[in-house]
Amino acid sequence: MSEGRAIPEATVARLAVYLRVLGSLSDGGLSTISSEALANAAGVNSAKLRKDLSYLGSFGTRGVGYVVQVLREQISTCLGVTEHRSVVLVGVGNLGHALAGYAGFGSRGFRIAGLFDADPRRIGEGISGLTVQGMDELAAVVAQEAVSIGVIATPADAAQEVCDRLVAAGVTSILNFAPAVLSVSDNVDVRKVDLAVELQILSFHEQRKAAGLKAVL
Amino acid sequence: MSEGRAIPEATVARLAVYLRVLGSLSDGGLSTISSEALANAAGVNSAKLRKDLSYLGSFGTRGVGYVVQVLREQISTCLGVTEHRSVVLVGVGNLGHALAGYAGFGSRGFRIAGLFDADPRRIGEGISGLTVQGMDELAAVVAQEAVSIGVIATPADAAQEVCDRLVAAGVTSILNFAPAVLSVSDNVDVRKVDLAVELQILSFHEQRKAAGLKAVL
C-alpha cells in the first residue's frame, strides 16, 4: 500500500514546495531531475528531499534521477490536488480583495467557489468573475459545491463566529488570517497565517544578532 | 544571564502568540493570569507554555500566576519589539496594498518606513500616509531609518532580484510573500508565507480524511 506509512507533517509542507518548484522546472522544459538539483532549487538538503519522496513510494531511477512529470503527479495525488479543490473566502475587505484576485489560487489546484461578507454594502460586488454573497448563502454554497476548505479574512473578533458557521455548513479545514485563536472540534483542521507573528520571529533574530555584536565589542 | 539559554525556534513562534493574547487580556483589564488560563487562550498545553516562559527567566508567582504587564514586557524585550521596529515593503500591488493599510503592523510593534515599487505608474501614489517610492530610493531609506526587515510582495520572478537589493541596502531579515525560493547569505534570515502551500497542507489532510472514510465502508 503506497499510503501505508504515515507522512510527517513537516514532509507534507515541503512536498507542496517541491510541487511548486517542479512546476516551474517542467515549464522550463526539463524532463528529469536529480535529488541534488531539485533539493537545491527547493532550498533543502538532498537527503531530506529523498526521504520525503520515499514516503510516497520509490519511483526514482538510480544513476538518473526522477522523471519530473511522474513526480508532479505523485505529489499532486498525495496532496489531493489532482482536481481543483473548492474553497470559500469569508471577509472581503482589504486582504480578502487581494486573495480573491490572486491568480495563484487557480494555478496551484484550488477554485474559489464563493466570496462572502457580512457587510450589506459589499454584497453584490463583483471581483474577478465572482459576486460577493451574504452569509445566509454560505451553507447552500458549501453543500452544493462540495467545499471542504474555508478561508477567514475577517477582523479577529468575528473569526470564531465565522469559523463556527463554516464548520456548521460542512467545512472541515480552515485557513485563518485573522489574529485570533480558533477553537474547533477534533475533526476540523485549522492553519493560521499571522503576519505580525512572522515579523516578530524575524525581530527576535535581529535582536539576537545585535546582542552577539555587542558581545564582540 | 537571562539570555543564556538558546531559545528554541518553536518557542519563539509561540511567544509571539502569547504576546498577542496577553494584549487582548490586558485590554480586558486582567492583571494576573495563570499558565492554565493563558495556555487555554493561546490554544496550547499549559506545561508547554510554562516551559516556553521559563526560557525567559522565572517571574511567575507560585500559587498565583503571572502578572500580565510583566509578561508582556519580558516577551516584548525578548522579541525585540519594545520600540517600534522599522520595515520596508517592496511591491505595492494587490497584496502590497492590503499590507500597507494593515493596522496590525503598528499595534504589534512595527512601523512601515517606506513603500517601494518598480512600476513608474505606482510611484507617488499615497497609501495610509505613505508615498510609494521608486527602487532607487530604497538604499537611502533603509540606511537612514535603520530598517532591519524587508517585506517582499512582488511577483515571484522579481523576488530574488528584490531580495538582493534589500540585502545590499543593509536589510538582514526578509519576509517573502512571493512563491519563490530565495537564496541569501548566512547572516540574513528569510521567512516565507505561501498561501498555496498552506492550502495544499489542508488539502492533504482532507485527502486523508476521505481515505479513512472509505476504509470504514
Add this chain to the structure above:
DNA sequence: AGTCGCTTGTGAACGTAGGCACAAAGTCGC
C-alpha cells in the same frame, strides 16, 4: 559482457520538541 560512475533509498545516530508528573514555593484563610 564487464566495469565504471552516478544517484537513489534507507539504517542508524543525533538533535529538537512535546508532555507528564511532581517537588518546591508561594498565597490565603483562620
Add this chain to the structure above:
DNA sequence: GCGACTTTGTGCCTACGTTCACAAGCGACT
C-alpha cells in the same frame, strides 16, 4: 503563625525530524 491549597518550574521520557553515510541499483561506455 500555621496548614491547606494553588500554581510554578523542571527532570525525565517519548516522539518526531534531520543529517550522515553507504550499499544497492541503474545506465553508459568499452
